[in-house]
Amino acid sequence: MAELAQEVLTKDVHKKEAAAGDGTERTRATKIYTPLVDIVERPNDILVVADMPGADENSVDVTLEKNVLTIYGRVEPVVPVDHRLAYAEYGIGDYERSFTLSDQVDGDKIEASMKDGVLRLVLPKSEKARLRKITVKSAA
Amino acid sequence: MLWSELRRSGAPWQKFGNVEQNIKRMQDEMNRLFSGMTSPVPVQPEFPAVNLWLNDTTAIATTEIAGVSPDNLEISVIGKTLSIKGSRPKAETGEGQSYHRKERWEGEFSRALELPYNVDSDKVEAKFEDGVLYITLPRAEAEKPKKIVIKSA
Known part of the structure; x- marks a missing residue:
């Protein structure tokens, strides 16, 4: 508990609306939020984990164009029948975030999975990038 | 100055x-x-954020807690107070891993919320779907609004 309280103070874990793209307008009348992500570099791949509550595997699109990886999650707001929203601390909307990848990612082998509103992307490093690591031996 | x-x-x-x-x-x-105007600790809204839907007979509380397993969730209602407790496991930090970004929360959370009326705690229902928790809280029978019939003289 104390640990999270600390986290909350040092990090803003609350939903943030994404900045509008330059000169682009939305056709859907919903807000767009920036999902919070963890990006972990591992020896053979890069792991991207994004919190997108309300989106499921059918409503999330992951696209890679050139070297820009975009994740987009469509959220259909659940409005309880015959109730009014009396008090709101968070907004509901779609999620979008883009990342520029270095050329060391093998775009054809990206794996994506979704569970409980958390998207997990595994971006395998290309063979070329894996081979680039040179071990330095100490001179005799 | x-x-x-x-x-x-x-x-x-x-x-x-x-x-x-x-x-x-x-x-x-x-x-x-x-x-008195500048508090030394930055004021942050509580976590997790809760939305509350109401009508005369039920309240529905929703909160976004992605990645929390329902087994790690604890919901309790006493009188007017709804408490939600839960946790999300810490990310495993294996050999040769390094974080480029670490924005997601981890660890435990707990939140208590006061509702506008007493709740029939036996009839509370909770549903967890795609990282969103929906808690339906029926109003206690004794407190439901009663319609008053006006008699004509």
Whole structure:
């Protein structure tokens, strides 16, 4: 508990609306939020984990164009029948975030999975990038 | 503050005797007045954020807690207070891993929320779907609004 309280103070874990793209307008009348992500570099791949509550595997699109990886999650707001929203601390909307990848990612082998509103992307490093690591031996 | 600068330069004020004291007093008062406005700890909204839907007979509380397993969730209702407790496991940090970004929360959370009326705790239902928790809280029977019939004289 104390640990999270600390986290909350040092990090803003609350939903943030994404900045509008330059000169682009939305056709859907919903807000767009920036999902919070963890990006972990591992020896053979890069792991991207994004919190997108309300989106499921059918409503999330992951696209890679050139070297820009975009994740987009469509959220259909659940409005309880015959109730009014009396008090709101968070907004509901779609999620979008883009990342520029270095050329060391093998775009054809990206794996994506979704569970409980958390998207997990595994971006395998290309063979070329894996081979680039040179071990330095100490001179005799 | 500007006043301190003036005071330090000294000379022009000396002949006015207690002017300096007056300025010091004003300065202290101003500082006292404004000190309450800046809290030393940044004020953050509570986590997790909750939305509350209401009608005459039920309240529905929703909260976004992606990645929390329902087994790690604890919901309890006492009178008017709804408490939600839960946790999300810490990310495993294996050999050769390094974080480029770490924005997601981890660890435990707990949140208590006061509802506008007493809840029939036996009939509370909770549903967890795609990282969103929906808690349906029916109003206690005794507190439901009663329709009053107006008799004609």
